[in-house]
Amino acid sequence: AQRVTQPEKLLSVFKGAPVELKCNYSYSGSPELFWYVQYSRQRLQLLLRHISRESIKGFTADLNKGETSFHLKKPFAQEEDSAMYYCALSGLSGGYNKLIFGAGTRLAVHP
Amino acid sequence: NAGVTQTPKFRVLKTGQSMTLLCAQDMNHEYMYWYRQDPGMGLRLIHYSVGEGTTAKGEVPDGYNVSRLKKQNFLLGLESAAPSQTSVYFCASKMALAGYEQYFGPGTRLTVT
Numbered sequence: 001a002q003r004v005t006q007p008e009k010l011l012s013v014f015k016g017a018p019v020e021l022k023c024n025y026s027y028s029g030s031p032e033l034f035w036y037v038q039y040s041r042q043r044l045q046l047l048l049r050h051i052s053r054e055s056i057k058g059f060t061a062d063l064n065k066g067e068t069s070f071h072l073k074k075p076f077a078q079e080e081d082s083a084m085y086y087c088a089l090s091g092l093s094g095g096y097n098k099l100i101f102g103a104g105t106r107l108a109v110h111p
Numbered sequence: 112n113a114g115v116t117q118t119p120k121f122r123v124l125k126t127g128q129s130m131t132l133l134c135a136q137d138m139n140h141e142y143m144y145w146y147r148q149d150p151g152m153g154l155r156l157i158h159y160s161v162g163e164g165t166t167a168k169g170e171v172p173d174g175y176n177v178s179r180l181k182k183q184n185f186l187l188g189l190e191s192a193a194p195s196q197t198s199v200y201f202c203a204s205k206m207a208l209a210g211y212e213q214y215f216g217p218g219t220r221l222t223v224t
Contacts, residue, residue: 004153043115044154044201044203044215045215046213049212086153090211098156098169099154101155103151103152
């Protein structure tokens, strides 16, 4: 079964502390993994995609196929990083790519 | 470009009432999606469309119907609303094939009493 698991509902850190948002997936194939972010009063938007291997807003995520994980990391959290973060998997189902979302982790960065 | 827009932004329904949520996109995207977002459950796919005149069921389709009569519009209908359909509904669109990013609307908060 295709599944995305984000074990933490809430991650609370202080400004300047490192952040790691966990994501594990289950998929019998070669998935494409994404992180989407939803800031307060804004729409959901793509943060990064594993294929591009970019660093966006200081965040990085490495796909670990052995551990089936795609954790999101940032070395020094900022207050503006406070948001809801969703890990998502894109896989073929019924012939079309669909996104499967995790339950989300709320990141709260305190001053 | 307005991107993806949703109408209405808020709605309160009584059990048994019907309503239609409208999603519109001006990016000429082929694929469109309807999700519901519930606390602790993330976003779940209700229905999706891969082109004008085509629709398909997602993960949680029961109690909803959809139509894609025009490429730019994707309608989500609730024929007989139930309290379990209280949720935030998001529409998204994506380019076909080469596109990987889904573009989301601002959401519609629906409460069924």
